[in-house]
Amino acid sequence: MQALFRRHRAVFERHPALALIGNTALFRVDAIEEFPGFEVFAKAEWTNPGGSLKDRPVRRILLEAIADGRLGGGRAILDSSSGNAGIAYAMLGSLLGHHVRLVVPGNASRERLQRIRAHGADIVLTDPLEGYDEALRTCHRMFEENPEAYFFADQYANDNNWRAHYEETAQEILEQCEGRLTHFVAGVGTGGSITGIGRRLKEHDSTIKVVCVLPDPFPGIEGLKPLTQPEDIRPAILDESVIDERIPVLAEEAFSWCQRLARRGVFVGQSSGAYLAGVAKLAAREKTGRCVTLFCDTGERYFSTGLWTPS
Numbered sequence: 001m002q003a004l005f006r007r008h009r010a011v012f013e014r015h016p017a018l019a020l021i022g023n024t025a026l027f028r029v030d031a032i033e034e035f036p037g038f039e040v041f042a043k044a045e046w047t048n049p050g051g052s053l054k055d056r057p058v059r060r061i062l063l064e065a066i067a068d069g070r071l072g073g074g075r076a077i078l079d080s081s082s083g084n085a086g087i088a089y090a091m092l093g094s095l096l097g098h099h100v101r102l103v104v105p106g107n108a109s110r111e112r113l114q115r116i117r118a119h120g121a122d123i124v125l126t127d128p129l130e131g132y133d134e135a136l137r138t139c140h141r142m143f144e145e146n147p148e149a150y151f152f153a154d155q156y157a158n159d160n161n162w163r164a165h166y167e168e169t170a171q172e173i174l175e176q177c178e179g180r181l182t183h184f185v186a187g188v189g190t191g192g193s194i195t196g197i198g199r200r201l202k203e204h205d206s207t208i209k210v211v212c213v214l215p216d217p218f219p220g221i222e223g224l225k226p227l228t229q230p231e232d233i234r235p236a237i238l239d240e241s242v243i244d245e246r247i248p249v250l251a252e253e254a255f256s257w258c259q260r261l262a263r264r265g266v267f268v269g270q271s272s273g274a275y276l277a278g279v280a281k282l283a284a285r286e287k288t289g290r291c292v293t294l295f296c297d298t299g300e301r302y303f304s305t306g307l308w309t310p311s
Helices: 002-007 009-014 016-020 055-067 084-096 110-118 128-145 159-176 192-204 251-262 270-286 299-305
Strands: 026-028 038-044 076-080 100-105 122-126 150-152 183-187 209-215 245-249 289-295
Touching (some): 002 159, 009 016, 016 084, 055 159, 084 110, 100 128, 110 299, 209 270, 251 270
Parallel strands (some): 100 122, 209 245
Antiparallel strands (some): 026 038
């Protein structure tokens, strides 16, 4: 955060709200009582002003583009998103005075779409049955047809995505847990968080295991990208060399852990439940350890999805 502030001091001084992103709490998660020797900690990323982890990379992507002149001259911000990055683009675009156009899968939750529109961004919806990859392909076509109209942020291929997590999120984790952890559990949306955090943690201690949660292809888990089929587009910034293990998680398991967390006062979304499901499987095998994961967004973003409907 300090390095980012130094590089963009003038923008931070004009827009102090930018400093509200990051420096989230790391707290102990007590939902896995069966394995008391396996300590679990989570970063409270839903406390970012946009309600999710995505505020971090989007802030850096936009600030670096403003600094090098790619974002300016009346160009709109363009990208594809399952929803949370879209909210961050819409929120920060309006704060910084830039129009935003987003390509979003049609199954994104209503709450996410409402928040995006509240900030004045345009939304192009794609066929939900085609998944995230169709939104990504559509976004590329829009940019290729009219490149002068847009700054294409391209979060799936933009190195500022993973660098935000390398310099900020991972550094916060190391400071908050005093550099002592055995495992880090996350998943792949764009690949930014697991790549950036994984690289930094392994530089600190090469014995730390980076574990990737894999969602089922259908119905899937919002925010996580299926990567099990040959035709699945793999994010360009994803560094699979940092991943030591992959743990499959079903949507039903993610939902169950969300509900279990809610009954303990932590109200988070589907990807957070999926990460904790992966942590629980890891704990059952390892019995002892010190694990950090991410609680990526707020549960209030999923009322319309059936996540909180009583069974």
